[in-house]
Amino acid sequence: xxxxxxxxxxxxxxxxxxxxxxxxxxxxxxxxxxxxxxxxxxxxxxxxxxxxxxxxxxxxxxxxxxxxxxxxxxxxxxxxxxxxxxxxxxxxxxxxxxxxxxxxxxxxxxxxxxxxxxxxxxxxxxxxxxxxxxxxxxxxxxxxxxxxxxxxxxxxxxxxxxxxxxxxxxxxxxxxxxxxxxxxxxxxxxxxxxxxxxxxxxxxxxxxxxxxxxxxxxxxxxxxxxxxxxxxxxxxxxxxxxxxxxxxxxxxxxxxxxx
Amino acid sequence: xxxxxxxxxxxxxxxxxxxxxxxxxxxxxxxxxxxxxxxxxxxxxxxxxxxxxxxxxxxxxxxxxxxxxxxxxxxxxxxxxxxxxxxxxxxxxxxxxxxxxxxxxxxxxxxxxxxxxxxxxxxxxxxxxxxxxxxxxxxxxxxxxxxxxxxxxxxxxxxxxxxxxxxxxxxxxxxxxxxxxxxxxxxxxxxxxxxxxxxxxxxxxxxxxxxxxxxxxxxxxxxxxxxxxxxxxxxxxxxxxxxxxxxxxxxxxxxxxxxxxxxxxxxxxxxxxxxxxxxxxxxxxxxxxxxxxxxxxxxxxxxxxxxxxxxxxxxxxxxxxxxxxxxxxxxxxxxxxxxxxxxxxxxxxxxxxxxxxxxxxx
Numbered sequence: 001x002x003x004x005x006x007x008x009x010x011x012x013x014x015x016x017x018x019x020x021x022x023x024x025x026x027x028x029x030x031x032x033x034x035x036x037x038x039x040x041x042x043x044x045x046x047x048x049x050x051x052x053x054x055x056x057x058x059x060x061x062x063x064x065x066x067x068x069x070x071x072x073x074x075x076x077x078x079x080x081x082x083x084x085x086x087x088x089x090x091x092x093x094x095x096x097x098x099x100x101x102x103x104x105x106x107x108x109x110x111x112x113x114x115x116x117x118x119x120x121x122x123x124x125x126x127x128x129x130x131x132x133x134x135x136x137x138x139x140x141x142x143x144x145x146x147x148x149x150x151x152x153x154x155x156x157x158x159x160x161x162x163x164x165x166x167x168x169x170x171x172x173x174x175x176x177x178x179x180x181x182x183x184x185x186x187x188x189x190x191x192x193x194x195x196x197x198x199x200x201x202x203x204x205x206x207x208x209x210x211x212x213x214x215x216x217x218x219x220x221x222x223x224x225x226x227x228x229x230x231x232x233x234x235x236x237x238x239x240x241x242x243x244x245x246x247x248x249x250x251x252x253x254x255x256x257x258x259x
Numbered sequence: 260x261x262x263x264x265x266x267x268x269x270x271x272x273x274x275x276x277x278x279x280x281x282x283x284x285x286x287x288x289x290x291x292x293x294x295x296x297x298x299x300x301x302x303x304x305x306x307x308x309x310x311x312x313x314x315x316x317x318x319x320x321x322x323x324x325x326x327x328x329x330x331x332x333x334x335x336x337x338x339x340x341x342x343x344x345x346x347x348x349x350x351x352x353x354x355x356x357x358x359x360x361x362x363x364x365x366x367x368x369x370x371x372x373x374x375x376x377x378x379x380x381x382x383x384x385x386x387x388x389x390x391x392x393x394x395x396x397x398x399x400x401x402x403x404x405x406x407x408x409x410x411x412x413x414x415x416x417x418x419x420x421x422x423x424x425x426x427x428x429x430x431x432x433x434x435x436x437x438x439x440x441x442x443x444x445x446x447x448x449x450x451x452x453x454x455x456x457x458x459x460x461x462x463x464x465x466x467x468x469x470x471x472x473x474x475x476x477x478x479x480x481x482x483x484x485x486x487x488x489x490x491x492x493x494x495x496x497x498x499x500x501x502x503x504x505x506x507x508x509x510x511x512x513x514x515x516x517x518x519x520x521x522x523x524x525x526x527x528x529x530x531x532x533x534x535x536x537x538x539x540x541x542x543x544x545x546x547x548x549x550x551x552x553x554x555x556x557x558x559x560x561x562x563x564x565x566x567x568x569x570x571x572x573x574x575x576x577x578x579x580x581x582x583x584x585x586x587x588x589x590x591x592x593x594x595x596x597x598x599x600x601x602x603x604x605x606x607x608x609x610x611x612x613x614x615x616x617x618x619x620x621x
Contacts, residue, residue, distance in 0.1 A: 159350035161337040162309050163415050165367035173363070177354040 020238065027235050028228040035232040043210045044218040045236065051126065051214060052194035055133035056141075059190050063141040064183070068171070070142070071149035082146075086139045096135055097203025104131065104204075128205035129212050133194035140193050144186030148179035185248055192244045196237065263287035263418045263450035264322025270314035270329075272307045279303045279475045285468075287418075290445050290452040292466025292483065294459070296494055299472040301455040305421045308453065309344045310337035321418060338367070343417035347424040349408040351396035357383070357407050358392040364415035382410045386444070402433040409444065418450040425454065426461055438464060459498045463487065471495050479617060490536065491617045501536045502582045505616060508533055514613060520579035523555035524611035532616045539573060539585040541610035545603040546594055554605035556580075562600045565591065572596075576604060 001009075028035065035041060070082045088096055104111040104122045114120040122128040152175055160170045176183070198216040205212040207221070215237055222230035269282045279300040285291045293301050306312040308319065310327065318328040321342075326335045351360050361379035366372065383389040386406045396404060405425060412420060425441060426434045442465055445452055456462050462469055462483060469486045471479040471494070479491035490496040496503030504522065506514040508530050514522045522535050549557060560578025567573075572591045574584040584604065586596075596602070 153350075155346065155348070155350050156352060158311055158337075159344070159346060160352070160363065160367070162311075162340075162342065162344040163364040163367055163411065164338050165363070166338055169367050173367075174352060177352075180354075 023231065023234055023238060027231050031228060032232055032235075035229050036236065038229070040209060041218065041229065041233065044213055044215050044233075047126065047129070047210070047213065048195055048215040051129045051133055052137075052191050052197075054130045055137055055194040056187055056191040058130065058134045059138040059141045059194075060183075060187060063138045063186075063190075064145055067142045067146040068149050068175075071146045086143055088136050089139045089143070093136055093197065093199030093201075094203050097132060097200035100132060100135060100200065100204040104128075123204055124206040124208065124212060126205075126211055129201055129214060132200040132204040133197045136197050136200050137190045137194040141186040141190040144182050144189060145179060148182030148186075149175070152178045188244055188248055192241065195240065264324070266308070266419055266451040266453075267318075267320040268304070268308065270307065270317030270319055270327070272303055272312050273315045274303045274306070274312050277303065277475065279307065279472075281472070281477055283470060283477065283480070285451045285453070287450050288448075289467045290454055290465060292462040292469045293453055293455045293472060294457060294462050294469060294495075294498065295472035297457070300475040301472055302423060303475075304472065305344060305423050305453060305455060308419060309342050309421060310335065310340050341416075341418040342421060343412035343415050343419070344421040345405075345408050345412045345423065345425055347427055349396075349404045349428070351399075351404060351407060351411070353396050355395075356392065357388075357394050357396065357399070360396065360407060361411045361414050363411060368415075379410075379414060382414050383407075386410050386440075400433070401429045402437050405429065405437055406440070409441070413444075413448075420445075420448055420450060420452045422452065422454045424456055426456075426458070441465060459487070488536075489534070489612065489614050491534065496536065500583075501538060502542075504535045504580070506533060506535060507531065508613075512608070516580065518579065520558065522580065522611060524608045524613050526613050529613060529615060533613050534616045535611050535613045537606055537611045539583040540571075541606055542582060542584040543605045544574070544576075544584060544586055544590070544594065544596070545605070546600075548603050549605055552605070553607065555608040556606040556611070557603060559601065559603050562596055562598055562602055565596060565598055576602060578604075580604075 036045075066085065070078060070085065101108065101123060103109045104114065106112065106115050106121055106123065111122065114122070122131055156174050156178065157170050160174045161167075165173065196216055197214070198220070201212065201214060202217055207213050207217050213221075215233060219230050219233045219237070222233060265287055266283075266285045268284075270280075272279045277298070277300065281300075281304060283291075293304060295301050303312055307314055307327070313334060314327045314329050316329050318331070319326045321340075324335075325331065325333045326340055327333065351357075352363065355363070358376055358379050361382055362372075362375035365375035365378050370378070380389060380392060383392055386409065388403060388406045388410070391399065391403055391407065396407070399407065405428070409425070426437055429437060438461060445454075445465060454462075454465055456465075466483055469479070469481060469483050470477060471486070471492065473492060473494055479486055479495055486495060487499040490499055490501055490503055493503060504514070504516055506516045506522065508526050509515045509521070512523060512526050514524060514526065514533060514535050516522065524535055526533065543554070548559075558579045560576040560581070562574050563577050564575040565572060567588070568585075571585045572588050574586065574596065576582055576584055582604065590596075
C-alpha cells in the first residue's frame with residue numbers, strides 16, 4: 001500500500017476507533033450493574049426501546065407502500081417527491097423538531113385540529129417521541145426498500161400475473177418476499193436511527209423523565225450530574241449498535257444471501 | 260370437458276421501437292409454431308396475447324370474448340385472461356418450493372392452500388417430477404425447471420398456452436428428452452398453443468403448423484413439411500437448409516434471376532414471379548468445365564467458405580448463382596477444395612422445385 005494512502009487511512013481508523021476505546025477504558029465496570037438498575041435508567045431504556053420499535057412499525061406501515069410508489073409509479077415530479085421524502089436524512093434533527101412543532105404543535109398547522117377535533121396533543125408526550133423518531137428514521141427504511149423495489153425482478157411479477165394473481169397478490173406473495181432482505185436491513189437501520197434520535201425528540205417532545213426522556217437524552221443530561229452514569233448508558237447504546245451491525249452483516253448485508 | 264375457444268389475433272402492437280402486425284386464427288388443440296429471426300416480434304406476439312403488451316390497434320379475441328380491442332376500449336388485464344405463459348427463463352419464484360410454485364395459480368384464484376397443494380402434487384406427478392416438490396427452484400436442473408414451469412402454467416388451466424423458446428435454455432441431451440415429453444403434453448392440451456422457437460427441429464417436431472414472423476409481419480404460414488419443402492423467404496430457406504431464389508418465368512421452363520442468370524427447371528405453367536429451391540446436396544462440383552451431360556444447369560463460381568457439418572462438408576459458392584453445396588469430406592480431399600477455389604457447379608432440372616411466390620414475400 002503506497003504511504004500517501006496508508007497514512008491517512010491509518011489516521012482515519014484511529015480517529016474512528018479511539019473514542020470508542022476511550023469509552024471502554026473509562027467505563028465504570030464495577031459499578032455498572034448498580035447504575036443500570038437505577039429506576040431512572042431502566043425507565044429511559046424501556047422508553048427508548050418502546051418508542052424506537054413503535055417508530056419502526058409505523059415506518060414499515062407507511063414507508064413500504066411509499067417506497068413502492070417511489071420505485072414504481074411513473075409520474076412527473078416523482079423524483080422531486082423522492083428528494084423531499086428523503087430530506088430528513090440530511091436535515092439537522094433539531095430543525096426537524098422545530099418543523100414538527102410548527103406542524104403538529106398545539107397551535108400548529110395540523111396540530112390545532114388534532115387538538116380541537118380529537119383532543120390529541122402530541123408535543124411533550126410519549127406519542128410525540130414516536131412521531132419525532134419516525135420523522136427522522138423513516139427515510140432510512142424508504143431509501144433501502146425503494147432501491148430493492150427498483151431492482152426487484154419484474155419478470156417474476158409478470159409471471160405471477162399470468163398465473164392469475166392480482167396486483168395486490170403479486171405484491172404480497174412475490175414482490176415483498178423478493179425485497180425481504182432489504183426490508184429487514186431497512187427496518188434495522190430505521191430502528192437504530194430511532195433509538196439514537198436526540199435533536200428532534202428533545203425539541204418536539206421535551207425531556208420529561210419517564211415520559212419523553214429516552215436514552216440519548218438521559219446520557220446528555222447525566223454527563224453533567226453523574227458522568228459515570230452517562231458512560232454506562234453510552235456503553236449500553238454502543239452495545240446495541242454493535243449488535244445491530246452484527247445482525248446486518250450476518251443476515252442482510254452479505255452478498256448473495258440465499259432466501 | 261367443454262371445448263376450448265379458438266384464438267383470433269388481428270392486431271398491431273408496439274413494443275419499444277418495434278411494431279408487430281399480425282392476423283392469425285388458431286383452432287383449439289392446435290400447436291402453432293412461431294419461428295423467426297431475433298427481433299422479429301415472436302416474444303411481442305406472446306406478450307400481446309398474454310396481456311403484457313397491449314394492442315395499439317385491431318383486436319384480440321378468444322372465442323366470443325374480446326380480450327383486447329384498442330378502438331372499443333376493452334382490455335382484459337393479464338391476471339383475468341385464461342392464458343398461460345411459460346417463459347424462456349422459466350421465472351420460477353425463488354422463495355417458494357416447487358410445490359408452492361405450481362400451487363401459485365390455484366391459490367391466486369382463491370383456492371384453499373391444502374387444495375391447491377394437492378392439485379399441484381397431481382400435476383407434478385403427471386409430469387413425472389413429484390419427487391422435486393419440496394425443492395427450491397435454485398436446486399433444479401434446467402430440464403427439471405422446464406417441467407416445473409410447464410406444470411405451473413398448466414395449473415392455471417388456461418385456454419391458451421404460450422411457450423417462449425421452451426427448450427432454448429437446455430443442453431442438447433436434455434433438450435432431446437424434454438422435447439419428446441413436451442410433444443406428449445402438448446398433444447394432450449385441449450386449447451390453443453403458441454410455441455415460439457428458433458430451432459427448426461423443435462418447430463417441425465412440436466408444431467402442427469408453422470408461422471414465420473419477420474420484421475413484425477407474417478411471411479409464411481403452413482404445415483411444417485410444406486414450409487420446410489417450399490420456403491417463402493431467404494430466412495426460412497436458411498432455416499431449413501435449402502437454396503432459394505426469387506425470379507421471373509420468362510419462357511417455359513426457364514426462370515430468370517434478378518442478376519441475369521437463369522435457372523432451367525419445370526415451371527408447370529407458372530408465370531410471373533416465382534421461387535425456385537433446391538437442396539445443397541443436389542449440386543455437383545467439378546474443377547473443370549463439365550462436358551456435355553444431362554444436367555440442364557451449369558455455372559462457374561468461387562468457393563468462399565468450407566464448413567464441416569457432422570457427416571458432410573458444406574461449401575458456399577459465389578458466382579452467377581450463389582449456392583450452398585453439400586459434398587462428402589472425401590470429395591473435398593480428393594478435389595482439394597479450399598476457399599478461393601474456382602469450381603463448376605451443375606444441378607439437374609428435376610432437382611429444382613419451382614413454386615409461386617407468396618404475395619407477402621418479396
